[in-house]
Amino acid sequence: MDVRELQYFITVVNQRGFTKAAEQLHISQPSLSNAIKRLEEEVGIQLIDRNTRSFRVTAEGKYFYSEALKLIQHFNLIKEEANKMKEKGPFELSIGLIESSLVWVPNVIINFKKKYSDVRVRLLEILSLQNVEDALLNFDIHLAITNQYIRNNDIDVIPLYKEKLVALLPIDHSLQRKKTVKLQDLANDSFIVCKQGFQSREDILQAFMQLGLRPNIQFEIERFETASQLVENKLGVTIVPENYVKYTRNGKYIVRKIVDMDIRRTVYLAYEKNRFLPEMVSEFMKLTREFFTK
Template sequence: MDLNLRDIRAFIAVAQTGSFTRAATRLHLSQPALTVQIRRLEETVGLRLFDRNSRNVALTPTGRELLPLLQKSLHDMEHVLIDARALGEGSSGTVRIACLPTFAASVLPELVQDLKKTVPRVSFHVRDVVASMVNTLVRNEEVDIGLTGGELGDAGFEVLHAGIDRLVAVFPKRHALARRKRITLADLASVPLVLTAQGTSVRAVVDNAFADAQAMPEIACEPTYMMSAVAMVRAGLGVTILPASAREVRAEPELIVRPIDDPAFTRPIALIKKRGKTLPPVTETFVAVLIEKLGRIATAGQA
């Protein structure tokens, strides 16, 4: 027979009050029911825990040794139950998310701050990686949700939200293209480009756009990170193409941004989870906030 919390509570109450009557009152039990619980605990332990007569109740030596151990066990188990209820109610827990670096550096910090105001006990495990790695982390259940880019062809994912991220051209204010209000693919084909490396979702969009137009880009550099691409553009090595949502686009006063006048220069984005996987309640709450934020961004981009 295993120990249970009711029997442990009964033992502690009798030990603290020195009386079955007072302990029964404290626990809102009848005295016979309390007696059954104590007898059951003694049978489980295999030893008498109380010496009792018509006048008083006292712990046996074994009872005295067990009391602090069972008090600690009760305390620990009660806190486990409290934590479990909090997890189930979504008032605590960890949001495990993999996302594109663009998102991690722009939208995510504000969303984390907002959720912590309503759910102070939430924590975040964030992996900011390229789209292919986002998909891998979700597939392997190393994270619960992923904000990824590019086309999704894996039926193992459930799409919680789908949208697009428009791409823009970024170059120095002194660049020859600075006089143009909108940039065409022909403009991009006529200048050296600093493109993020193969395997990134932005690069896939750019390569497909040039391929569909049967044009060949002049690639000056292929950095992995957008920050590196911006630094190379600042140094005059070429024009880069980045998502309009990228924080790097807005952080360089000597650079300017122009929209690309071509529908091919849009990156599909999707919030995904592994199909059939139940999300923790706190993550469900975060997903709702995130989808609302992405919707507002999309609306602002169309205005």
């Protein structure tokens, strides 16, 4: 069994017959039919039902087809990576990130670069659930660090850590003298929250809902940096991950813990499990997991 035979079989299934498939592959129909017969003999199962007038793939053939697609995809990816290396030099590692992960990712990259000093690292902020899924499934990135829990059979999701969310208040806010705040205290303020499709929005609004509250949403944003700037300009209050403000310098706002609800979010490492991943990608994932186990 070779790649060519797999490609022949895939084309026959896609074209639902030997005649059109042979035309597309630019080979004779008898040659194509013989190639499929050889493939069936090699794998020991019947892939095409030849006892009916209409074209039909057997149940075993359907399974073989789906697995053959994955193998061809992996083969093409390996060729693509090899060509990139030949034409452009070292490999490139592409990582999709959420904003708050930028406070620790450089530590992992330092260790990664000790082994892969010539590898270019491309960091892309990819925030919404749909964008993360699309980037992984379209192979735009090798892996994603995200707070979105992805329910997709083609994507594996590994929990890395949990982080608390805290309230950001403008300077001179009426709650500035309090060491902690409650969601109830924030319910009537002009509220700043992530737009639809972001997990942080769902987590925050769910916490308000559990207390029978509805925040006064006046601003919808994508980045915590934008939310922080709005708070600094006294346009409202917001809730952000604790790690984000912990490492942000010169923030002109007040940070307060929330005590009536323990709002946390989980940060995950996600990757497309059917994709061929170069060794450098596996190494980065290993270093990331080790960073948090330590």
